[in-house]
Amino acid sequence: DVKVTQSSRYLVKRTGEKVFLECVQDMDHENMFWYRQDPGLGLRLIYFSYDVKMKEKGDIPEGYSVSREKKERFSLILESASTNQTSMYLCASSPGGGIRNNEQFFGPGTRLTVL
Amino acid sequence: RKEVEQDPGPFNVPEGATVAFNCTYSNSASQSFFWYRQDCRKEPKLLMSVYSSGNEDGRFTAQLNRASQYISLLIRDSKLSDSATYLCVVNRGGSYIPTFGRGTSLIVHP
Numbered sequence: 001d002v003k004v005t006q007s008s009r010y011l012v013k014r015t016g017e018k019v020f021l022e023c024v025q026d027m028d029h030e031n032m033f034w035y036r037q038d039p040g041l042g043l044r045l046i047y048f049s050y051d052v053k054m055k056e057k058g059d060i061p062e063g064y065s066v067s068r069e070k071k072e073r074f075s076l077i078l079e080s081a082s083t084n085q086t087s088m089y090l091c092a093s094s095p096g097g098g099i100r101n102n103e104q105f106f107g108p109g110t111r112l113t114v115l
Numbered sequence: 116r117k118e119v120e121q122d123p124g125p126f127n128v129p130e131g132a133t134v135a136f137n138c139t140y141s142n143s144a145s146q147s148f149f150w151y152r153q154d155c156r157k158e159p160k161l162l163m164s165v166y167s168s169g170n171e172d173g174r175f176t177a178q179l180n181r182a183s184q185y186i187s188l189l190i191r192d193s194k195l196s197d198s199a200t201y202l203c204v205v206n207r208g209g210s211y212i213p214t215f216g217r218g219t220s221l222i223v224h225p
């Protein structure tokens with residue numbers, strides 16, 4: 001079974017802090033994604049990566065950055081956390097290599113609260 | 116028109132009922148379509164992929180209508196355990212980048 005793990009289930013940070021959310025997948029997937037999910041807004045794509053050291057902006061990248069130094073690990077960074085970044089953050093991976101390999105496997109999510 | 120649209124519901128149905136959800140998409144070049152299920156406070160999980168010929172998995176049937184740009188999910192003989200939010204996912208054009216609908220809530224009651 002594919003496993004996607006996230007470093008924390010719950011996180012509380014203060015405004016202005018730098019926040020790191022870590023995601024690791026164990027199935028050698030090419031593609032990795034970071035989303036946030038908010039009530040009424042659904043899942044929104046923040047950043048994604050299709051290869052090591054490669055990253056692409058999603059729909060809402062402002063206030064975030066990412067790092068993919070190793071294939072299995074994709075980190076989301078909030079440079080200076082703000083209260084409007086309080087949300088559920090979900091990491092996902094997909095195999096890549098063709099349109100039939102787009103199934104996404106999700107981690108359990110990190111509920112981040114910024115005070 | 117939003118990229119991927121779903122009726123948020125909730126759809127409130129008795130056990131044993133048949134229920135259907137539709138999802139419309141705006142990019143005619145999209146080639147990958149999925150239904151995911153998300154339980155409360157859990158991550159989304161793939162329910163089924165949607166192929167041009169349609170596909171069936173037990174009580175679940177998914178169809179694709181390219182001409183009208185929508186996909187559908189039919190659930191027969193609903194169970195209490197089917198209560199969840201169902202997310203429609205369409206990939207953008209020919210890419211692997213997904214767009215998620217906001218989900219349709221299903222509540223199955225005794």
